[in-house]
Amino acid sequence: MILRDAVRILVGNWDGSYTVPSRRLYPHQWSWDSAFIAIGNARWAPRRARSELLTLFGAQWRDGRVPHIVFNPKVPLGAYFPGPEFWDVRAPSGSATSGIVQPPVHALAAWRVHQAEPDPAFLRRIYPRLVAQQQFLRTARRSADGLISIVHPWESGMDNSPAWDAPLAAVEAEPSGVTRRDLDHVSAHERPTDRDYERYTALARAYRDSGYRRPGAFCVEDPLFNAAYGVAEATLAKIADVCGGDPEPHLREAAAVTEAMVEHLYDDGLFQARDVLTGCPIRSNSAAGLVPLMLPGLPREIVNGLIGTALDRFGLKDGVLPSFAPAAPEFDAARYWRGPSWINLTWLVWQGLRHRRPDLAGPLADSVIRAIRQAGFREYFDPFSLLGHGCHDFSWSAALLLDVVA
Ligand code: 9WN
Numbered sequence: 223m224i225l226r227d228a229v230r231i232l233v234g235n236w237d238g239s240y241t242v243p244s245r246r247l248y249p250h251q252w253s254w255d256s257a258f259i260a261i262g263n264a265r266w267a268p269r270r271a272r273s274e275l276l277t278l279f280g281a282q283w284r285d286g287r288v289p290h291i292v293f294n295p296k297v298p299l300g301a302y303f304p305g306p307e308f309w310d311v312r313a314p315s316g317s318a319t320s321g322i323v324q325p326p327v328h329a330l331a332a333w334r335v336h337q338a339e340p341d342p343a344f345l346r347r348i349y350p351r352l353v354a355q356q357q358f359l360r361t362a363r364r365s366a367d368g369l370i371s372i373v374h375p376w377e378s379g380m381d382n383s384p385a386w387d388a389p390l391a392a393v394e395a396e397p398s399g400v401t402r403r404d405l406d407h408v409s410a411h412e413r414p415t416d417r418d419y420e421r422y423t424a425l426a427r428a429y430r431d432s433g434y435r436r437p438g439a440f441c442v443e444d445p446l447f448n449a450a451y452g453v454a455e456a457t458l459a460k461i462a463d464v465c466g467g468d469p470e471p472h473l474r475e476a477a478a479v480t481e482a483m484v485e486h487l488y489d490d491g492l493f494q495a496r497d498v499l500t501g502c503p504i505r506s507n508s509a510a511g512l513v514p515l516m517l518p519g520l521p522r523e524i525v526n527g528l529i530g531t532a533l534d535r536f537g538l539k540d541g542v543l544p545s546f547a548p549a550a551p552e553f554d555a556a557r558y559w560r561g562p563s564w565i566n567l568t569w570l571v572w573q574g575l576r577h578r579r580p581d582l583a584g585p586l587a588d589s590v591i592r593a594i595r596q597a598g599f600r601e602y603f604d605p606f607s608l609l610g611h612g613c614h615d616f617s618w619s620a621a622l623l624l625d626v627v628a
Contacts (some may be wrong), residue, residue, distance in 0.1 A: 229338035257331035262621020286358030289319035368482035373437035386550035394422035445493035507547030515574025562602035
């Protein structure tokens with residue numbers, strides 16, 4: 223029944239060649255959502271999964287960047303803020319897009335789709351595009367330490383994580399020009415604040431006005447984003463193998479970023495973000511710091527440190543994984559990325575645990591099923607009561623459930 227409902231949601235959110243995250247709240251194509259959705263669709267409709275990824279990469283920019291939103295021209299202007307008129311840019315395909323990116327989890331998605339139904343032609347088509355996506359990050363965003371930076375909280379995918387409070391405080395808010403449409407659909411106490419939005423808008427505007435070249439007052443190295451980048455290289459090595467390419471450079475790059483992360487971002491049982499503008503670590507209790515568990519070459523003592531933290535600070539064994547450690551003062555069980563449990567974040571950590579600690583991975587997968595059984599396919603969940611928050615019929619909650627139970 224629950225599986226049938228998951229498929230029903232994905233069918234309802236399908237737009238002909240890709241899937242919207244949510245019909246009303248997010249009526250366009252989102253980058254990392256499409257990767258998670260493809261992973262789930264691979265379980266019952268691999269053709270759709272391939273189409274999902276190829277449609278997204280169809281809007282790739284010449285510099286290799288994969289925009290975080292590809293706008294559907296049929297959706298009325300003003301349905302989502304900030305919309306195409308704000309970003310004011312088009313991909314070479316002619317699609318209106320945003321100008322920022324999201325965590326590069328797409329190589330992993332492409333590989334999972336291929337595993338579900340082997341299709342070397344699909345892999346050969348998407349491989350150069352995935353390589354270009356990584357190349358953009360190396361060219362435009364890599365620091366001397368070998369880490370990739372993000373220039374907007376939206377690029378982290380965890381928009382209002384408390385990890386961004388300090389770097390965001392340095393950004394001048396821009397009260398005018400913010401037309402929040404999210405509050406038409408979800409109550410204010412579950413979303414970022416107006417102040418957050420004023421800063422998000424100011425940052426996006428500054429980046430846009432530089433021709434999407436120069437970061438504004440926010441530039442950080444995020445452990446989730448860097449882990450996704452490293453996992454992408456490790457996965458590209460496997461894809462290169464199938465496509466007759468050379469896996470070696472990808473393996474070297476995966477090892478290099480893993481080493482840089484361990485050296486510069488790991489601190490006392492958790493990976494932390496770092497502020498590129500001040501050079502200072504941003505100490506927080508974000509579950510983003512557990513996602514590097516996915517990196518295949520992570521040293522054993524680091525793995526053990528992360529697992530200890532997941533158990534002690536995040537209550538891994540007791541239930542669903544919160545996005546922020548519950549004992550921390552910033553924790554908020556209902557507000558977006560400040561505490562609620564998200565299925566995609568849980569899935570990423572689950573991936574990291576599956577081969578290392580099946581005894582912990584199993585209950586984590588069960589917690590996804592439990593949350594959805596109790597609250598439905600919500601966007602996020604109170605990690606204690608499992609009360610559902612955010613929008614209903616959320617695509618990646620449905621898609622990743624299908625993967626978790628497969
Ligand atoms: C801004 C679509 C996206 C997710 C992000 C999530 C949220 C957008 C918003 O929704 O962000 O990109 O309007 O709040 O934070 O992770 O990709 O589901």
